[in-house]
Amino acid sequence: MSEEALFRSADLIEPGDLVLYHGSIRTHHGLWIALPCRCSNCTAFDELGLPMSRFALADPWGELSGPHHVRRTSVTRSTACG
Numbered sequence: 001m002s003e004e005a006l007f008r009s010a011d012l013i014e015p016g017d018l019v020l021y022h023g024s025i026r027t028h029h030g031l032w033i034a035l036p037c038r039c040s041n042c043t044a045f046d047e048l049g050l051p052m053s054r055f056a057l058a059d060p061w062g063e064l065s066g067p068h069h070v071r072r073t074s075v076t077r078s079t080a081c082g
C-alpha cells in the first residue's frame with residue numbers, strides 16, 4: 001500500500017467509526033461513535049447525492065446524546081478501533 005493510500009484510509013470516517021471529538025464544545029471532547037448528521041440541512045444534501053460532510057456523535061455506551069452537525073475537521077478517527 002502506498003503512503004498516499006494509507007493516509008486516505010486513515011482519514012476516511014465511516015458511519016459507526018470511533019472518533020475523537022476536539023471541536024468547539026469543550027465539555028464534549030472525547031470518544032464518540034460517528035453517525036451521519038440527520039438535521040434538515042444534511043438530509044437535504046443527502047437527497048442531492050452529496051457525500052456525508054457533517055456528523056452526529058453518539059455515546060459508545062448509549063448514555064449521552066452528543067453534539068450533532070459536527071464538522072469533519074472537529075473529529076479525528078480513533079486509532080483505538082484498529
Ligand SMILES: [Zn+2]
Nearest residue numbers: 037039042069
Ligand atoms: Zn447537519
